[in-house]
Amino acid sequence: xxxxxxxxxxxxxxxxxxxxxxxxxxxxxxxxxxxxxxxxxxxxxxxxxxxxxxxxxxxxxxxxxxxxxxxxxxxxxxxxxxxxxxxxxxxxxxxxxxxxxxxxxxxxxxxxxxxxxxxxxxxxxxxxxxxxxxxxxxxxxxxxxxxxxxxxxxxxxxxxxxxxxxxxxxxxxxxxxxxxxxxxxxxxxxxxxxxxxxxxxxxxxxxxxxxxxxxxxxxxxxxxxxxxxxxxxxxxxxxxxxxxxxxxxxxxxxxxxxxxxxxxxxxxxxxxxxxxx
Amino acid sequence: xxxxxxxxxxxxxxxxxxxxxxxxxxxxxxxxxxxxxxxxxxxxxxxxxxxxxxxxxxxxxxxxxxxxxxxxxxxxxxxxxxxxxxxxxxxxxxxxxxxxxxxxxxxxxxxxxxxxxxxxxxxxxxxxxxxxxxxxxxxxxxxxxxxxxxxxxxxxxxxxxxxxxxxxxxxxxxxxxxxxxxxxxxxxxxxxxxxxxxxxxxxxxxxxxxxxxxxxxxxxxxxxxxxxxxxxxxxxxxxxxxxxxxxxxxxxxxxxxxxxxxxxxxxxxxxxxxxxxxxxxxxxxxxxxxxxxxx
Numbered sequence: 001x002x003x004x005x006x007x008x009x010x011x012x013x014x015x016x017x018x019x020x021x022x023x024x025x026x027x028x029x030x031x032x033x034x035x036x037x038x039x040x041x042x043x044x045x046x047x048x049x050x051x052x053x054x055x056x057x058x059x060x061x062x063x064x065x066x067x068x069x070x071x072x073x074x075x076x077x078x079x080x081x082x083x084x085x086x087x088x089x090x091x092x093x094x095x096x097x098x099x100x101x102x103x104x105x106x107x108x109x110x111x112x113x114x115x116x117x118x119x120x121x122x123x124x125x126x127x128x129x130x131x132x133x134x135x136x137x138x139x140x141x142x143x144x145x146x147x148x149x150x151x152x153x154x155x156x157x158x159x160x161x162x163x164x165x166x167x168x169x170x171x172x173x174x175x176x177x178x179x180x181x182x183x184x185x186x187x188x189x190x191x192x193x194x195x196x197x198x199x200x201x202x203x204x205x206x207x208x209x210x211x212x213x214x215x216x217x218x219x220x221x222x223x224x225x226x227x228x229x230x231x232x233x234x235x236x237x238x239x240x241x242x243x244x245x246x247x248x249x250x251x252x253x254x255x256x257x258x259x260x261x262x263x264x265x266x267x268x269x270x271x272x273x274x275x276x277x
Numbered sequence: 278x279x280x281x282x283x284x285x286x287x288x289x290x291x292x293x294x295x296x297x298x299x300x301x302x303x304x305x306x307x308x309x310x311x312x313x314x315x316x317x318x319x320x321x322x323x324x325x326x327x328x329x330x331x332x333x334x335x336x337x338x339x340x341x342x343x344x345x346x347x348x349x350x351x352x353x354x355x356x357x358x359x360x361x362x363x364x365x366x367x368x369x370x371x372x373x374x375x376x377x378x379x380x381x382x383x384x385x386x387x388x389x390x391x392x393x394x395x396x397x398x399x400x401x402x403x404x405x406x407x408x409x410x411x412x413x414x415x416x417x418x419x420x421x422x423x424x425x426x427x428x429x430x431x432x433x434x435x436x437x438x439x440x441x442x443x444x445x446x447x448x449x450x451x452x453x454x455x456x457x458x459x460x461x462x463x464x465x466x467x468x469x470x471x472x473x474x475x476x477x478x479x480x481x482x483x484x485x486x487x488x489x490x491x492x493x494x495x496x497x498x499x500x501x502x503x504x505x506x507x508x509x510x511x512x513x514x515x516x517x518x519x520x521x522x523x524x525x526x527x528x529x530x531x532x533x534x535x536x537x538x539x540x541x542x543x544x545x546x547x548x549x550x551x552x553x554x555x556x557x558x559x560x561x562x563x564x565x566x567x568x569x570x571x572x
Contacts, residue, residue: 005377005378005380006377006378008377009464010377010457010464011470011473012470013373013377015369016369016372017377017379019365020366020369023366024366024385024388024389027434027437028392028441031403031407032391034403034413035399035403035406077312080305080308081313084305084309085309088305088306090306098550099317099321100317101552102317102545103317104492105545105548105552106321106542107499107500107501107519107522107541107545108501109499109501109520109538110324110538113522113538114320114324114327114538117327118323148316149320152317181298209396210394210395210397211396211397212397212502212505213501213502213519217523230396231398233402234398237402237405240411242406242409246402249396249399252396256395256396257394259394260387260391
C-alpha cells in the first residue's frame with residue numbers, strides 16, 4: 001500500500017477511491033467492455049464482412065469526410081472568433097462570448113430540427129440557396145452544416161485562453177525589429193496557439209464523428225448517400241442485427257479511443273510548449 | 278471589476294505597433310459576427326419564431342398536452358436521479374485524485390473522461406448488450422419480470438453514463454490547484470473527515486461544484502442519442518422531452534415540435550446565463566490574486 005500511495009494525514013482515501021472505481025466500473029467500464037466481448041461471438045471474417053459492406057463504407061466516407069470538413073471550418077472560424085473576442089472591443093461582446101457555448105447547452109435534437117427548418121427549400125436560408133442549385137437539407141451538405149454547428153465551441157474555447165496569455169512584450173519586440181502585423185502573427189502568435197488550435201480541431205472532429213441527434217433530421221438518411229455510421233448502428237439494432245450493430249460500435253469505439261489518445265498527446269504538447277515559453 | 282482593470286492596463290500597453298489597422302479590425306469583427314449569426318443566432322431565433330408562429334394558443338396547447346407533460350415529468354425525474362449520482366461520484370473522484378498521490382492517477386482521469394469520447398448511440402447500445410432481451414442479464418431480468426431497456430431504468434443508466442465526467446472534471450483541477458494545506462491544518466486541529474470536508478473543502482469548491490452541476494443537468498435533460506436507443510419511444514411513458522420533439526417533428530406537427538423544442542432552448546439559455554454568472558465567481562478570486570502578484 002505504501003508504495004502505491006504516498007503517505008497523507010487526510011482521511012477518506014480508501015472510501016473515495018473505492019467508490020470511484022466501483023462506480024466507474026459499473027457505469028462505464030463493464031458496459032463498454034460488453035461491446036468488445038460481444039463481438040468475439042463473431043469470427044474475424046464475419047466481423048470484417050460486417051464492418052466493410054458497401055453501405056457501411058459509404059457511411060464511413062460521409063461521417064469522416066463531413067466531420068473533417070466541419071472541423072476544418074471550425075478551426076478557421078473558431079480561431080477568428082477567439083481572436084476577435086480576446087483582442088477587440090465591440091458592443092455585445094460579453095453576450096456573444098456567452099452564446100458561443102450554445103451548441104454545448106442546446107439539446108442536439110433541437111439543433112437538428114432548427115437547422116433543418118432553416119436550410120429546407122422553403123426555409124429562411126434554404127430559399128436563397130435553392131435557386132442557385134445548392135441543396136443543403138437532406139443532402140451530405142446538411143450533415144456538414146449540423147456538424148459545424150455542434151463543433152463550433154471547441155476551437156474557440158481551446159484557443160481563447162492561450163491567446164489571452166500571450167505577452168504583448170513579444171509582439172512589441174517583433175514590431176521593433178521591423179516585423180509587420182502579418183509577420184508577427186504568422187511567426188510569433190500562430191506558432192504559440194498552434195497546439196491549442198490542433199487540440200480544438202481534434203476535439204471538434206472527435207465529437208462530430210459520434211454525433212447523432214443534430215444530424216439525423218437534416219441528413220435525409222438515404223443509404224449510400226446521406227447515412228452516417230451512428231444511424232447505421234441504430235438501423236441494425238432495429239432489425240435485431242445485434243452482432244452487426246455491435247461490430248460497428250466497436251469500430252467507432254476504437255476510433256474514439258485513438259482520437260482520445262491523439263488529443264491527450266496534443267494537450268501534453270501544448271502544456272510543454274507553454275512551459276518552455 | 279478585476280477584469281476591467283486588467284484589460285484596461287493591457288489596452289494601454291497595446292500600442293499602435295501591436296494593433297491592426299482599423300479596417301482590418303472591422304473586417305475581422307464583421308466576418309466573425311457573420312459566421313456566428315449564420316450558425317448560432319439565426320437557428321436560435323428560428324426555434325422561438327417557429328414555436329410561436331401559429332399563436333400562443335397553439336403553443337400552450339402543445340406544452341400542456343398530456344404526452345408533453347409526461348415527457349417533461351420524465352425528463353425532470355431522470356435528471357433528478359442522474360445528476361445527484363454524478364455529483365457524489367464527482368466529489369469522491371476529485372477528493373481521491375486531488376488530495377492524494379497514488380500510482381495510475383492519470384489513467385484514472387482519462388477513464389473518467391471516457392464517456393465524452395463515446396458516440397451517444399454507442400452509449401445506449403452497450404446497455405442494450407447487457408440488459409436487453411439478448412443481453413447478458415436479459416434472460417434473468419425477463420424471468421424476474423424486470424424491465425430495464427425500453428423502461429425508465431435504462432433511460433436513467435444511459436443518462437448517467439453520458440454525464441459521468443461533467444462534475445468530476447470541474448472539481449479535479451480546482452481541488453488540485455487548492456492543494457491540501459487547509460485540510461491538513463483542519464485534521465491536525467482535530468477535525469474528523471466529514472468536518473474537514475464540509476467546513477474546509479466544500480466552501481472552497483462550491484462554485485466549481487455548482488458549475489459542473491449546471492452543465493451536467495443541461496446534458497442530462499437534453500441527451501438524445503443514448504436515450505433514444507434504450508427508450509423504446511413509448512408515448513406517455515418512456516418519452517423524454519428531446520424524444521418527444523422528434524416524434525412530433527416526424528409526424529409533421531412542426532408547431533408543436535418547435536413549441537416543445539423552445540422549452541429545451543430556454544433551458545439552454547438559462548444554463549448559459551447561470552454558467553456565465555458562476556464563471557465570474559470562479560475566476561474573480563484568481564484574477565484578484567494575479568493582479569496582486571503583478572503589483
